Amino acid sequence: MNEQDLLLSSALMADIDRAAREELGIPGVVLMENAGRGAWEVLRRVLQEEGTTPAERKTSPEGPLVFCAGPGNNGGDALVMARWAFLEEQFPLAVVTSRAGLGAAAEAQWEILRRLGLSRLVWEEEPGAVRELLGGARMIVDGLSGTGLSGALRGSAAGLVEAMNASGAPIASVDLPSGFRDDPDPGDPRVRADLTIVTGYLKRSLFTALGRPGAGRIVQVDPGFPPSLVRAAVGSGGSSPSQVRLRNPRDLTPRPVPADAHKGVRGKVGVVGGAPGTGGAPLLAGLGALYGGAGMVRVCTGAAPGEGWCDPSLMVKADTRENRTGILDWASALVIGPGWTDAGRDDLRDLLGEARQRSLPVVLDAQALRLLEPALVVESPQVSGAEKSGGEASLILTPHPGELAAMLGCTPRDLACNPWEALRKTAEIYAAVVVLKGSVTCVADPDGRISVFDGGCPALATAGTGDVLAGLAGALCAAGTEAAEAARTAVALHLRAGQRLASRAGWFTARDLARSLGEISGGAP
Numbered sequence: 072m073n074e075q076d077l078l079l080s081s082a083l084m085a086d087i088d089r090a091a092r093e094e095l096g097i098p099g100v101v102l103m104e105n106a107g108r109g110a111w112e113v114l115r116r117v118l119q120e121e122g123t124t125p126a127e128r129k130t131s132p133e134g135p136l137v138f139c140a141g142p143g144n145n146g147g148d149a150l151v152m153a154r155w156a157f158l159e160e161q162f163p164l165a166v167v168t169s170r171a172g173l174g175a176a177a178e179a180q181w182e183i184l185r186r187l188g189l190s191r192l193v194w195e196e197e198p199g200a201v202r203e204l205l206g207g208a209r210m211i212v213d214g215l216s217g218t219g220l221s222g223a224l225r226g227s228a229a230g231l232v233e234a235m236n237a238s239g240a241p242i243a244s245v246d247l248p249s250g251f252r253d254d255p256d257p258g259d260p261r262v263r264a265d266l267t268i269v270t271g272y273l274k275r276s277l278f279t280a281l282g283r284p285g286a287g288r289i290v291q292v293d294p295g296f297p298p299s300l301v302r303a304a305v306g307s308g309g310s311s312p313s314q315v316r317l318r319n320p321r322d323l324t325p326r327p328v329p330a331d332a333h334k335g336v337r338g339k340v341g342v343v344g345g346a347p348g349t350g351g352a353p354l355l356a357g358l359g360a361l362y363g364g365a366g367m368v369r370v371c372t373g374a375a376p377g378e379g380w381c382d383p384s385l386m387v388k389a390d391t392r393e394n395r396t397g398i399l400d401w402a403s404a405l406v407i408g409p410g411w412t413d414a415g416r417d418d419l420r421d422l423l424g425e426a427r428q429r430s431l432p433v434v435l436d437a438q439a440l441r442l443l444e445p446a447l448v449v450e451s452p453q454v455s456g457a458e459k460s461g462g463e464a465s466l467i468l469t470p471h472p473g474e475l476a477a478m479l480g481c482t483p484r485d486l487a488c489n490p491w492e493a494l495r496k497t498a499e500i501y502a503a504v505v506v507l508k509g510s511v512t513c514v515a516d517p518d519g520r521i522s523v524f525d526g527g528c529p530a531l532a533t534a535g536t537g538d539v540l541a542g543l544a545g546a547l548c549a550a551g552t553e554a555a556e557a558a559r560t561a562v563a564l565h566l567r568a569g570q571r572l573a574s575r576a577g578w579f580t581a582r583d584l585a586r587s588l589g590e591i592s593g594g595a596p
């Protein structure tokens with residue numbers, strides 16, 4: 072499937088589904104058959120070839136596959152899966168529906184199963200029997216709702232979701248874990264899946280901080296949507312502005328460094344940050360820059376001499392006016408903010424203004440983000456110049472959800488539910504590349520495109536790893552990589568370094584991470 076890395080809203084996916092049927096004349100039953108059969112093949116592989124269930128849930132190897140079908144086409148997909156499972160004659164299976172009955176398309180699928188000799192349980196009529204069935208399932212297939220859900224799941228479907236989650240059996244959701252929607256509320260009833268078999272394009276709600284933990288492993292199948300439809304829909308904006316794409320961290324690598332490079336060619340990174348008690352942060356940013364490939368790193372720190380000292384390769388100076396000017400004149404990229412707890416808005420205004428007068432790419436992190444306001448960027452001469460010439464932004468912001476929420480006057484919870492518009496807006500307001508850090512990390516360009524990096528690595532959730540990321544982004548900018556590409560590459564390398572180190576060493580510290588980064592960035596085998 073082409074364009075399979077695009078992340079769409081459910082609303083846009085539903086538009087494409089409609090256009091495939093109504094404009095191109097592809098019968099819905101054909102799409103449903105393709106989707107259901109493809110999804111069954113994925114599930115069979117999971118059940119048999121890999122010999123594992125998707126998660127460490129209690130599974131009953133001899134138990135049935137229990138297909139829970141809602142009234143819409145999502146239920147229809149699940150019933151097509153049930154038919155293909157039935158035809159293989161080696162899986163005991165059961166079907167659960169609700170009293171409200173099935174819509175026409177799902178009903179047609181159920182009718183085939185009925186004639187094949189299957190019976191079904193109705194949730195509202197026999198809740199005890201359904202709970203027992205779910206508890207003894209080898210796998211539950213969740214087809215209660217997909218892109219057609221409007222509002223939070225209501226009524227008896229919410230109760231069935233609760234029973235599925237409580238069963239302890241592994242759950243494979245069709246298209247979306249039921250209950251997922253574009254604008255969710257954290258309290259919504261929703262299935263917690265171990266495997267999500269997406270029919271067609273990936274949905275954005277799977278890759279939010281709220282959604283991702285409940286989606287499990289994500290696999291895509293292609294029901295046969297022509298890619299021209301999705302291109303037209305995304306190109307026209309449709310009901311979901313801005314392009315959001317899933318990126319594979321392995322596709323992003325730093326620029327090769329020529330064999331005869333000297334340390335000046337590899338880039339000079341200046342870091343300004345630190346205060347008494349938070350002296351480690353700017354040094355970790357410095358290490359991130361060094362292990363990310365920078366030739367030289369200078370740190371201007373407000374911390375006490377020697378505080379947080381971690382590597383003699385770093386050139387560390389006190390944060391005085393003279394040293395700030397020195398670093399501005401020397402560096403090829405600047406990182407401002409790690410541990411900068413004593414700084415005020417004037418400090419940031421002056422530094423940012425001077426850096427941008429010198430056309431230095433700037434990474435703002437941590438305390439610098441707390442001090443940032445749009446006027447500081449808009450006043451800055453380089454931004455207006457870049458805007459006039461249509462040039463690239465050379466400002467990178469690296470907030471975590473708390474920092475971005477404070478910048479926007481919303482809550483981290485809002486961002487966890489639906490970060491897309493907030494990210495796009497922030498990138499536009501600040502004419503900056505915005506990196507929203509988390510178990511899923513998103514990088515927004517000022518032009519509205521968003522790159523998403525999946526692959527949560529809990530070991531990365533430790534003090535100082537964000538400082539290392541900021542330093543790394545600075546190093547890539549200092550080596551001449553354009554800001555958006557530098558930010559995306561930094562996120563990719565950082566994630567890969569964390570995953571590699573976690574697989575070898577388990578938990579680690581930010582300093583260990585910087586070293587692992589050196590292996591990944593420097594191309595060690």
Ligand SMILES: NC(=O)C1=CN([C@@H]2O[C@H](COP(=O)(O)OP(=O)(O)OC[C@H]3O[C@@H](n4cnc5c(N)ncnc54)[C@H](O)[C@@H]3O)[C@@H](O)[C@H]2O)[C@@H](O)CC1
Nearest residue numbers: 102103106143144145216217218219221223224225246270
């Ligand atoms: N053309 C097709 O037949 C295709 C359908 N597909 C599947 O179809 C799904 C979309 O199907 P639909 O648009 O029929 O809708 P869904 O099956 O996603 O779910 C909506 C159904 O749930 C009910 N519902 C809506 N809001 C509710 C609420 N708040 N509480 C309780 N019940 C609610 C409605 O009765 C509706 O029928 C996709 O997610 C995908 O699984 C895809 O597989 C591709 C092809």
Ligand SMILES: [K+]
Nearest residue numbers: 213216247249
């Ligand atoms: K579902």
